[in-house]
Amino acid sequence: MDLFLNYAQGMIPELILLSGLCITIIGISFSAKNEHFVSYSASVLTFLAVVMNLLIGDFSPNVNLINTFQTSDSILSVKFIAAILMLALTMQSRFSLSNYKHKKGEFYLFLQISLLGIFIMSSSANLLIFYLGLELVALSLYTLVGFDRSSSKAAEASMKFYVLGAIASGFLLYGISLVYGATGSIVFSRVFDMTSSQEISMLMIIGMMFILIAIIFKFGAFPLFHWVPDTYEGGMLPVSLLLASLSKVASFIFFFVLLHTVFRNLNEYWSPIMMTLGVLSVTYGNVVALKQSNLRRLIGYSTIGHVGFIIVSLSLASGNGVGEAWLYTVVYAIMSFALFGILISLSSHNYDIHNFVDLKGLYQSSPLHSWLILIVIFSMAGIPPLLGFHAKLLILQELIISNYLSVAIILVIASLIAAYYYLKVIWFVFFESSNHTLKIRQSASDFIPILACLILVLIGIFPAIFIDLMLQIL
Amino acid sequence: MSVNDYFIISIFLFAIAVAGIFINRKNLILILMCVELILLSVNFNFIAFSEIYQDFSGQIFVFFILTVAAAEAAIGLAILITLFRHKKSIYIDDLNELKG
Numbered sequence: 001m002d003l004f005l006n007y008a009q010g011m012i013p014e015l016i017l018l019s020g021l022c023i024t025i026i027g028i029s030f031s032a033k034n035e036h037f038v039s040y041s042a043s044v045l046t047f048l049a050v051v052m053n054l055l056i057g058d059f060s061p062n063v064n065l066i067n068t069f070q071t072s073d074s075i076l077s078v079k080f081i082a083a084i085l086m087l088a089l090t091m092q093s094r095f096s097l098s099n100y101k102h103k104k105g106e107f108y109l110f111l112q113i114s115l116l117g118i119f120i121m122s123s124s125a126n127l128l129i130f131y132l133g134l135e136l137v138a139l140s141l142y143t144l145v146g147f148d149r150s151s152s153k154a155a156e157a158s159m160k161f162y163v164l165g166a167i168a169s170g171f172l173l174y175g176i177s178l179v180y181g182a183t184g185s186i187v188f189s190r191v192f193d194m195t196s197s198q199e200i201s202m203l204m205i206i207g208m209m210f211i212l213i214a215i216i217f218k219f220g221a222f223p224l225f226h227w228v229p230d231t232y233e234g235g236m237l238p239v240s241l242l243l244a245s246l247s248k249v250a251s252f253i254f255f256f257v258l259l260h261t262v263f264r265n266l267n268e269y270w271s272p273i274m275m276t277l278g279v280l281s282v283t284y285g286n287v288v289a290l291k292q293s294n295l296r297r298l299i300g301y302s303t304i305g306h307v308g309f310i311i312v313s314l315s316l317a318s319g320n321g322v323g324e325a326w327l328y329t330v331v332y333a334i335m336s337f338a339l340f341g342i343l344i345s346l347s348s349h350n351y352d353i354h355n356f357v358d359l360k361g362l363y364q365s366s367p368l369h370s371w372l373i374l375i376v377i378f379s380m381a382g383i384p385p386l387l388g389f390h391a392k393l394l395i396l397q398e399l400i401i402s403n404y405l406s407v408a409i410i411l412v413i414a415s416l417i418a419a420y421y422y423l424k425v426i427w428f429v430f431f432e433s434s435n436h437t438l439k440i441r442q443s444a445s446d447f448i449p450i451l452a453c454l455i456l457v458l459i460g461i462f463p464a465i466f467i468d469l470m471l472q473i474l
Numbered sequence: 475m476s477v478n479d480y481f482i483i484s485i486f487l488f489a490i491a492v493a494g495i496f497i498n499r500k501n502l503i504l505i506l507m508c509v510e511l512i513l514l515s516v517n518f519n520f521i522a523f524s525e526i527y528q529d530f531s532g533q534i535f536v537f538f539i540l541t542v543a544a545a546e547a548a549i550g551l552a553i554l555i556t557l558f559r560h561k562k563s564i565y566i567d568d569l570n571e572l573k574g
Contacts, residue, residue, distance in 0.1 A: 128535050135542050139549055146553050152560035156569050159557050162550055163505055167495060169546075170512035173539060174488060177519035177532075181481075184527035186535065230572045 010071045012057060013050050013079060014119050020046025021112045028105040039105035040094055043112055047087040050115075054080040067187040070125040077473045078122050078326075082249050085333055086115045088448055089246065092337070093238030095445035096344045100148050100236065107147060107238075110140040114246065122253045127176050127186040130257065134172070134218075137250050138165050144242065145235045157234025161227045168217035168224070175210025178203050188262050195265040208263055212270060215258070218251040219307050222281035229300035233354075237347060240296065241340035244303055245333035248310070252329045255314050256474070260322060267317040274315035279410055282308030286418040294355055298421060299339070302380065305418055306332050309411065313395045316402050323471035324394045330470060331391040334452050338376040341449030342369055359425070361434035368446070370429050375453045379460070381422040382415055386460040390467065480522035487515035502557075502564045506550050513543045 008015065020042060027038040054076060090111055097104045117136030124130040142165060146158030180186055182204035183194040195204065213224070220228040232240045259270055285304030292298040310328050313321035343353050346362075346369060353359065363370040379388035392415065399408040459466045491511035498504045517536045524532030554564060561568050 128531070128538060132538065132542070135546070139545060142549055142553065146556060149556055152557075153571055155553065155557040155560050156571050158553050159502070159569065160572075162553050163502075163509070166506075166509040166546055166550065167512070170491075170509060170516070173513065173516040174519070176535075177516050177523065180532055180535070181519065181523040181526075184523070184529055186531050233572055 007069075010123075011069065013053055013083075014116065016049050016053060017046060017112060017116045017119065020049065021109065021116065024105075024109050024112060028109065031105060034104065036094075036097060036104035036107070039108045040090070043090050043108035044087065046112060047083055047090060047115070050083045051080065051087060054083060067189070068126045068129050069123055071123050074473050075123050078249075078253065079119055081330060082115065082118050082122075082246065085245055085249070085337075086111060088337060089238065089241060092241070092341050092344060092445070092448045095443070096236060096238045096347065099347060100150070107144070110144050110147075111242070114140040114144075114242070114250075118246065118250050118253065121250060121257070124257070125188050127179070127188070127191075131173065131176065134250075134254065135169065137247070138169060138218075141165075141243070141247060144239045145231050147239065148236050151234070153234040154236070155234075157227075157230045161231050164217065164224070164227050168214045171210050171217075172214035175207045175214070178207030178210065182207060188257075191262050192264065195263065200266065205266065205269055208266055208270065211258060211263075212273060215251070215255050215274075216277060218254055219248070219311060220251075220304060221307055221311055222277045222284055222304070225281065225285070225304045228304055229297040232300035232303070233294060233296045237340055237344045240299070241336055241344075244299075244336035244340065248307065248329055248332065251307075252310065252314070252326065255311070256322060260314075260319055264319070267319075271315050271317035274311055275404075275407065278308045278311030278315060279407055280308070281305065281311065282411055282414045286414045286421075289421050290417065292421070295359070295425070296354060298425075302418065302421075303336075305414065306380075308414075309392065309395055312407060312411065313398060316398065316404075318402060320402060321395065321398045322474050324391075324398050326474050327467060327470040328391045328395060331387050334455055335376055335379050335388060338372065338449050338452035338456065339380075341445070341452065342372050342376070345369070345443065345445040345449065356425070356428045359428045360432045362429045364433060372449055372453050373429055374426060375456055377422045377425055379456045381419045383419075384460075387456045387463065387466075388460075390460065390463045394467070477522050477525050480518055480525075484515045484518035484522065487511060487518065491515065499566055502554055502566060505566075506547065506554070509550075510543060510547065513539055 024039055024042040024046070027042050031038040090108060093107065093111075097107060114137045117133045117138075117140065120133030120136065121130055122133075124133055142158055142162045145161050146154050148154045176186070179191060182201045183191050185191060185194070216222070217224040228243075231243060235243070259267075259274075263270065282305050285301045285306075285308060289298050289301035289305070292301060306328075310325045310332075313325040313328065315321075346353055359373075362373070375386065379386035382389045382392040392411075396408045396411065399405075399411070491508045494508040494511070495505055498508070517539055520532040520536050520539075524530065558564055
């Protein structure tokens with residue numbers, strides 16, 4: 001019994017999340033049909049409890065539960081940041097959900113499930129547990145994309161996402177089965193030992209290639225990106241925010257756990273492939289974004305470009321770029337919180353922002369939102385002294401130190417191309433006037449975007465502490 | 475049959491499923507069936523390797539794959555029903571609203 005309690009101590013955040021989930025389900029089944037207050041408050045309380053527990057909870061790190069579940073200081077920090085992002089996402093999505101007329105309570109339930117999946121993924125010590133965590137995230141994302149049942153675009157986007165995602169997870173499983181065939185074990189540490197002690201079998205390498213396909217899909221990188229713009233256009237705004245922030249954190253964990261810990265000895269095989277695909281997705285995403293007239297698709301293609309930066313930095317074989325990639329992931333999450341947060345506060349019942357034209361004359365109707373958009377877009381384009389600039393700069397520095405000068409040059413050129421369409425957004429907001437004025441709700445929904453923009457500016461001016469903190473995590 | 479034959483069956487099943495997804499350009503239900511077929515070929519692999527190594531973890535993995543496949547199929551059919559309500563069709567050619 002003592003042993004069990006010892007082990008359970010390491011799983012406290014997951015247990016809190018699981019019990020919160022059960023309470024939310026009960027709350028939903030007892031509340032009125034279109035009422036989401038109960039579910040919302042239960043979720044916020046659960047996430048708060050998880051955050052507080054990770055902040056002040058006293059648990060011995062480095063629990064290892066019979067090769068299935070492990071924790072360490074860095075895993076706990078990753079979970080902490082994921083929980084904070086999810087809390088902010090829940091609070092912001094409340095303002096958007098009031099615009100849709102379908103049953104709303106379940107939305108928060110799926111947010112909790114996907115956070116549970118991210119937690120399980122990040123502390124798994126075994127390919128089976130890892131796969132289960134990944135599927136928890138993926139299944140809740142398929143459902144969330146199609147959550148707005150009155151929209152045929154949402155149904156189509158979630159169908160495409162589901163089919164591609166199911167194929168990707170099939171490839172992942174086939175890869176795992178081949179790795180199991182090559183090593184005879186599904187435990188991370190044993191697979192790692194097998195790759196270091198004896199010569200590497202062909203079966204192992206083929207299995208790893210299958211897993212690479214799944215990683216590329218989850219990131220939405222170059223050859224397998226087609227779901228990204230579709231889900232951004234079809235899904236609701238908070239779902240796009242989830243895909244841009246938390247889902248990228250999950251993909252980061254996917255890449256880091258499998259390639260940097262389990263298959264670290266095979267880096268001569270995966271590193272060049274991932275580096276090439278990362279560079280291709282930066283160039284492709286930014287070039288295709290040039291001809292978009294739909295704002296949401298444009299954000300989707302620009303996400304492909306940002307993801308390329310993360311992948312390039314992660315695929316340095318030495319593993320030196322991992323900290324920089326983590327910093328970039330968090331900074332990109334903050335930027336998308338600001339951008340989608342602004343779009344959520346601009347949207348209302350009968351007005352949903354889809355195209356550039358919808359942003360015309362925003363400066364006349366609401367100077368505050370226009371300046372916020374200016375800050376986010378400049379940060380995404382990488383203009384100093386905002387935070388996005390520092391994130392890009394660190395990755396470029398790391399590439400040049402590791403003798404990848406040509407890659408760094410391509411990334412800089414692609415960022416210059418990106419600056420063109422980012423400035424186009426600014427042009428529409430500030431210099432185009434329109435006849436109709438937007439009705440802006442000045443409400444609490446502006447709180448999180450303003451906070452995110454303040455972070456982008458203030459930490460951009462004094463970046464040292466934040467960057468050190470993030471680089472220490474991994 | 476030796477254990478290697480099961481491995482060959484698994485490769486064939488996987489190839490049939492992937493070919494089914496990429497050649498079939500008509501019906502969504504067929505795609506869902508092909509996805510299930512991929513998962514079944516994975517199960518074949520796991521059981522065969524579990525027999526070779528005399529190790530239980532492969533068989534446990536199979537049970538979990540079956541459960542997850544059931545959950546995945548349930549979600550897929552639910553999405554398919556919503557899609558059918560809007561488009562009155564389950565043909566891939568009719569998924570043409572999102573482009574660019």
